[in-house]
Amino acid sequence: MAKCGIFALIWEATFDRRHLRLFDRAKLLGFDGLEMPLVREILEGLPRKEMKRKSEETGVACVFCAGLAEDTNVASPDVTTRMEGVKYLKRCVDTVVEMDGDILAGILYAPWGYMTGRPRTADETKWSQEALREVCEYAAPRGVLLAIEPVSRFESYFLATAEEALEFCQGVDHPNIGLHLDTFQMNIEEKSLGRAIRLAGDKLFHFHLCASDRGVPGTGHIDWPEVFGCLKEIGYDRWITIESFTPEPGASGAKAGIWRKLAPSGDAIAQGGLALFNQYMR
Helix, strand or coil: CEEEEEHHHHHHCCHHHHHHHHHHHHHHHCCEEEEEECHHHHHHCCCCCHHHHHHHHCCCCCEEEEEEEECCCCCCHHHHHHHHHHHHHHHHHHHHHHCCCCCCEEEEECCCCCCCCCCHHHHHHHHHHHHHHHHHHHHHHHCEEEEEECCCCCCCCCCCHHHHHHHHHHHHHHHCCEEEEEHHHHHHCCCCCCHHHHHHHHHHEEEECCCCCCEEEEEEECHHHHHHHHHHCCCCCCCEEEECCCCCCCCHHHHHHHCCCCCCCHHHHHHHHHHHHHHHCC
């Protein structure tokens, strides 16, 4: 049975020792897991021992996604930068293992928000694939899967659709890599959300549930019966995370271009998303 997680940045702009209470919040609302993005500032300040204790106390699992910066760009023409990216992603894998997880999802192939003003090149594709193959070889014996997230043309020039991401994974040529799909991103780039989910099939390793405007899931114009029907059709039984950002303008969602209030509160997003999940998946 699929498990429902909640994205920590729905409530806060970052995650550190001060935010351990979010495990209690997630448990109170009825979530199975708390997902944290391992950007550098969070990864370096992560209170691992306290997190593990809170996870064990509450029964709320730790779930992780990650993102790269320009100085850890695994698609960079600079070999030293690519090596730093591989090192960074291996640190993320180690964190997943330490927190008893089994998935590292996110934009793992190039920096989020980084643009070159042109389509990705064959060399960039090759460099990124080689780097992720090395990370897969590191992650596989540790029981961790990698799930790459195609995102809209406004957030990356690299991979925008499930079809492109699957082709990229084929080039990585490792069974430990698959897809992370997000309904907000698919709503922009896919002709059909259902087709994208079916195309991913058993290579769908992670899923983000997000409204068409990043507001409360269940509102907006996404065809939720199609989305959940296709997830059931392919037998998806991994994490479904309710993803958005703090509703206040310019808070955690500033980098995602959120400049207006999306919902009454983070709780409203969380509760609406969980109700939607329960309606279709439980």
